[in-house]
Amino acid sequence: xxxxxxxxxxxxxxxxxxxxxxxxxxxxxxxxxxxxxxxxxxxxxxxxxxxxxxxxxxxxxxxxxxxxxxxxxxxxxxxxxxxxxx
Amino acid sequence: xxxxxxxxxxxxxxxxxxxxxxxxxxxxxxxxxxxxxxxxxxxxxxxxxxxxxxxxxxxxxxxxxxxxxxxxxxxxxxxxxxxxxxxxxxxxxxxxxxxxxxxxxxxxxxxxxxxxxxxxxxxxxxxxxxxxxxxxxxxxxxxxxxxxxxxxxxxxxxxxxxxxxxxxxxxxxxxxxxxxxxxxxxxxxxxxxxxxxxx
Numbered sequence: 514x515x516x517x518x519x520x521x522x523x524x525x526x527x528x529x530x531x532x533x534x535x536x537x538x539x540x541x542x543x544x545x546x547x548x549x550x551x552x553x554x555x556x557x558x559x560x561x562x563x564x565x566x567x568x569x570x571x572x573x574x575x576x577x578x579x580x581x582x583x584x585x586x587x588x589x590x591x592x593x594x595x596x597x598x599x
Numbered sequence: 600x601x602x603x604x605x606x607x608x609x610x611x612x613x614x615x616x617x618x619x620x621x622x623x624x625x626x627x628x629x630x631x632x633x634x635x636x637x638x639x640x641x642x643x644x645x646x647x648x649x650x651x652x653x654x655x656x657x658x659x660x661x662x663x664x665x666x667x668x669x670x671x672x673x674x675x676x677x678x679x680x681x682x683x684x685x686x687x688x689x690x691x692x693x694x695x696x697x698x699x700x701x702x703x704x705x706x707x708x709x710x711x712x713x714x715x716x717x718x719x720x721x722x723x724x725x726x727x728x729x730x731x732x733x734x735x736x737x738x739x740x741x742x743x744x745x746x747x748x749x750x751x752x753x754x755x756x757x758x759x760x761x762x763x764x765x766x767x768x769x770x771x772x773x774x775x776x777x778x779x780x781x782x783x784x785x786x787x788x789x790x791x792x793x794x795x796x797x798x
Contacts, residue, residue: 518673518674521670522666522667522670525666526663526667529659529663529666532659532662532796533655535796536795536796536798537655537656537659546797549792553789557785557788560781560788561785563673564672564673565611565612565778565781565782567611569608570608570610570612571607571609571610572607574610577622578621578785582785584629585789586789589636589793592636592637593639593640593797597641
């Protein structure tokens with residue numbers, strides 16, 4: 514695709530507007546937090562693949578930031594969803 | 600039968616040393632992000648109440664600005680990568696134009712952040728106000744310093760393009776600066792929903 518960078522930028526903007534509207538309109542629920550975290554992962558992966566240009570590089574160099582992003586977002590989800598023991 | 604095999608580059612763009620720095624930054628910010636997330640668990644009401652004082656709109660505008668600046672930086676890198684002997688001057692001019700846009704975005708981010716900080720500090724909030732604001736101030740000021748450094752790096756690359764300093768097959772320098780800038784963008788992409796939105 515010729516205009517891939519522009520498409521990536523548009524997706525990033527749409528997902529950012531989505532996140533902002535959730536917060537601004539106070540629509541944040543426990544389910545939507547999961548959606549928000551998934552969209553954050555997608556945004557991060559788009560930056561890794563197309564802006565950092567790691568899609569064209571050997572897999573191990575692409576996996577380092579991807580694993581970092583996946584682990585951080587998963588642990589944020591654990592912190593959010595795991596019940597606090599009394 | 601021919602196979603469509605795309606050969607992968609052996610190393611990431613830019614100097615390998617910048618990637619070591621990027622990995623260290625990833626670890627540092629991961630600890631801060633998780634410190635925030637797990638501290639929040641212990642006092643959700645305090646974090647939710649404190650979060651009301653921060654401006655989500657300025658956080659959103661800054662996310663938009665960083666994403667857009669990253670796009671401009673990629674375009675600048677492409678201009679240098681696609682350079683030929685004949686197009687050296689034009690490619691440098693084109694890259695400088697994209698870099699100037701990116702630097703302007705960086706400055707806009709910093710100005711918005713300073714306005715946000717002056718509002719927060721003007722309310723008498725500081726590091727010891729509570730745990731939310733301790734993390735908010737630490738994370739956002741630490742990230743602010745990275746944007747400041749990144750803008751400085753982009754400015755030096757911009758200066759080089761202004762004297763047509765990049766030659767064909769000489770994109771490593773600009774790729775190094777660009778990789779740092781994209782890292783700053785990536786960190787903010789996680790920081791924004793975590794600190795400004797999730798409640």
